[in-house]
Amino acid sequence: MSPEPTFEESMIRLEKVVADLERGDLSLDLAMGAYQEGVALVSTCRERLSQAELVVRRLTEDAAGNPVVEEA
């Protein structure tokens, strides 16, 4: 199972989908597929931008010396 794409990966993928569509040399099937993918990407990216407040976490370590991420 591949991990969920990062925001960066999604944005870069979306940039490419737009460029592919604008080049206009995709077959109709591929163009429809690309458009659907693009719309989904726009909505995930928007969702990720919708977070209203900066999340702050802190990387420290537990008693055993293992790194832990905690909410600040």
Next chain:
Amino acid sequence: MGASFKEALTVSELTREIRTQLEDNFDSVRVEGEVSGSKRHSSGHFYFTLKDAGAVISAVMWKSTAMRVVLPQDGDRVVAAGRISLFEPRGAYQLMVTSFKPVGEGDLLKRFEELRKRLEGEGLFDPDTKRDFPAYPKRIAVITSATGAVLQDIRNVLSRRSPHLELLLIPSPVQGAEAVPGLLQAFARLAFLEGTPFEPDAVIIARGGGSIEDLWAFNEEPVVRAVSGCPWPILSAIGHETDFTLCDYAADLRAPTPSAAAEMIAPHREALLEELDSWASRMSEALTQTVARRRERLELLASRPCLRNPQQMLDRPTQRLDWLLERLQNASVRTTERTHARLASLAGRLDALSPLKVLSRGFAAVESNSGQILSSIKGLEKGQEIQVRFGDGRALARILNVEEHAA
């Protein structure tokens, strides 16, 4: 001496007496010497000896002071300020140091310059190795003090511009003797994030302004190497705009201040939303156009004669076939005729050249007895026998006279 053994002091009493004398007389001294045998004990105290050509004195700087200053290294010449005391359990006096000052101006600058040159020679600051920062980061790791104004500055900038981000603080002391081990530990923790869901997109290492001593941890070789080996693009924002540390050289990018660092890395959320809107409408536009182009093409195809009137597809080739057949027949007839004519012409020319044909027209050939054609009077003699050849036979003859044409 002899009589007063009764009044002997105990070792402790004598030692205390000496200690009092020492502490009273040397309660504030400055001494210049070379540092040697320096050791930072696990307790945090810093032990060393100061020496010159003729003497040695042991010295200690307590943890509370040692963690706030740049400690000298063996071989450094310093002026140490402090007081003399005596450690009673070992009967040893020592200098309790409260501050150092390097002798000769610019010891630190010299160390800075030496290390800079050496690391530069290793390629640690090579511009070719600088990485680009991601255009759309989501999580930014920040190595800085958990309590300083720097963290607050960065938080403020990010909250205002890019509240969609995540700030992952990796706290570390950024000053004094705790700074180097603390920063190295921060980098060790940071490396642990690789492959976890908390992997950052970029790293900021930051500290507020201060003296060269305050910023010194960021010039220590292990820290500079840790910055250079950071698994993610790292931006350095240490001190004020005019301060340069070796970490600035080793990082992928340098920011003049911590707030500027945050601004350089974090894209504005409003700008991102606008970008997304524009992409969405460009996609719709592109798809609409693609569909429109296909429709045009379909209509163009549908209107082609072959689809409107399929019989035409057969008519044309049939006509062409007829035409070709006709040409083929004509061509073969012409070829035969031409061949015949050429053959007759060649036969005629061949016939004309035949020697027999020439002889049949009234010429004769003269040959010697040995059958050689004679084409000149040269070599002919009176009385010589020759043969005369006609078209229908030969005759033997004798030369009666030889007469050469006048030239």
